[in-house]
Amino acid sequence: MAINNKEVTTTEEQAKVRQKTRQILKRFGRKQGNLVPILQKVQGKLGYLPREAMLEIAKFLSIPGIDVYSVITFYNQFRLNPPGKHSIRVCLGTACHMKGGYITLDAWKRRLGIDRGETTPDREFDLDSVACVGCCVMAPVTVVDAKPQGKVEPTKVDGLLLAFEIEREKKS
C-alpha cells in the first residue's frame, strides 16, 4: 500500500481536509496517547487519512509526522487512500488461500492497476484483502460492495468488472 492520494486530491480538498481535521482535534487533549482515537475519529469523518490530516494531527500532538504515519501503517483499520465508489475485498483466509486467493488478488491488482490498500485514480474502486469472511465453502471469495462472491477466479474477476461497466453505461 502506498499513498496515491497525491494524484486524486485537489488543493481545495486539501484545505477542506485541514479544516475538518482541526474541528475534530478541538475535542481532544494534546496527549500522545490520544493518537489512535484521533485517527479513528478523523477517518470516521473523512473516510480515510489524507496527508494533510496526518500533518495537522502531528502538529497538534507535537510529534514528528513520521510517527503518525508509522501508527497508521501499522494497523489494518486505517486507510491512506480515499474509499472508491466500489469496494473490493479479496479474502486471503486459510481456505481461500488454499484455493488460490492470492492469484485472485493478483488478477484484481492487474485489472485495476492498483495495489492493496489503494484506490483507482477515478475513485471507482478500492482494493484490499481480508481474512476469512465466514463462507469458506465458496472459496476463493471476494467481497464486492459488502456482498461475498464465491469462486472468484481470474475469469470471474473480469466478469464482475464487466457487470460494473455495463451498469455504468446504462446510467449514462
Place this chain on the structure above:
Amino acid sequence: MKTISLTIDGKRISANEGEKLLWVALGNGIYIPNLCGLQDNSQPPAACRLCFVEVEGKEKPVTACTETVTDGMVIDTRGGKALRLARTAFELLMSSQQVDCAHCAKNGSCELQQIAHHLNIKLKSNRFRRILRELPIDDSSSVFTYDPNKCVLCGRCVWVCRERLGIGAIGFAYRGFQRVVTTFAGEAFADSKCQECGECVRVCPCGALVFKNDKTEEEQT
C-alpha cells in the same frame, strides 16, 4: 562512580558500575555481534537478538546490550547456547536480505560481513527460504543513497535522527514482512524533513545507507 571488575572470556576487565556488558566488552577489544544498540541509547531496543552471551550462574543466555555489569561477573561470549541463538537470529535476518557484496559500497566495512565471519556462517544460508523485498531505491538525496532492500531494520538511524539530533525525519512504517524504515508518507528523502546531515549513514551497519561519494567522505573524517 564505582569501579568493578569482571571476567570476559577469561580476561579480567574493570568497568564502571551500571555500564552495559556489550559496551564494556567492545571497549576492551572483545567483539560481540550487535546491530540494534547504540551506546548513548539508555533504553536498548534489544531487537536484533545477536548479542547473546552466557553468564556464569545463569541458566539461559542473555543479551549483552541489556545486561548491566556486576562485580565478579564471569562471562563467556563463545558459549554454545548463546552462539546457537545468535546464529539462528542472523540466518533469519539474512533470509530476507539482498546479498551482493561485490557491487556494494560497504564491502569490507560491512558489519554483516563481520558478524558472519565471527559466527562462522555464510551470509547466504540455505536453512530458511529466502524471500526478498524488492523495494525501490531512493536516490533523491544529494548526500546518500537509501536501499531498503539491504536494510536490517536495526533502527540505529531512526534513533539517531530523532533522539540524538531531534529531527525525526525517518521512522518505521508497516508491519511484519512489509516493515520498512521510511520518511513521512513514504516521500523521497529530497522532499522530506531530512537535513542531509548524514548521521544516519554513519551509524548504518550495512549497505542500506551509503554516501554518494564514499571516497571523499573517508578523506574528510
